[in-house]
Amino acid sequence: MKTLLISIYFAIIGLNVVNITETESVLKEVKFESSFTLINDTKEKVTIHTGTGIVSLNKGSKTSIGCNVGKEVRWANDGKKGDVIFKIANDMCGETLKLSKFVK
Numbered sequence: 001m002k003t004l005l006i007s008i009y010f011a012i013i014g015l016n017v018v019n020i021t022e023t024e025s026v027l028k029e030v031k032f033e034s035s036f037t038l039i040n041d042t043k044e045k046v047t048i049h050t051g052t053g054i055v056s057l058n059k060g061s062k063t064s065i066g067c068n069v070g071k072e073v074r075w076a077n078d079g080k081k082g083d084v085i086f087k088i089a090n091d092m093c094g095e096t097l098k099l100s101k102f103v104k
Contacts, residue, residue: 034066036065036092036095037063037064037096038097038099039097039098040061040099042103046099047075047076049073049082050063050066051065051088052066054076062096067088067090073087073088085103
């Protein structure tokens with residue numbers, strides 16, 4: 001009887017270990033980037049609205065912007081939103097982008 005109980009006990013523990021291992025492997029495959037970096041590689045100081053606030057960037061400086069897909073990054077004029085520079089896309093997340101790529 002003891003042998004039967006011990007066998008059942010180890011069978012239950014073994015099933016739990018298998019379930020934990022499967023769950024962990026699925027979680028490791030999920031990758032989520034929550035921001036991207038924007039570098040001001042232009043020759044001027046610029047002020048932009050990142051979708052959540054206004055940032056001034058000296059030439060050569062950089063800022064981190066939240067990866068809110070669909071939000072617009074705009075020029076900021078006197079503390080107000082200006083023209084759209086670009087919309088945040090999913091492929092930007094986790095990347096480093098240069099402002100000159102979006103300036104006409």
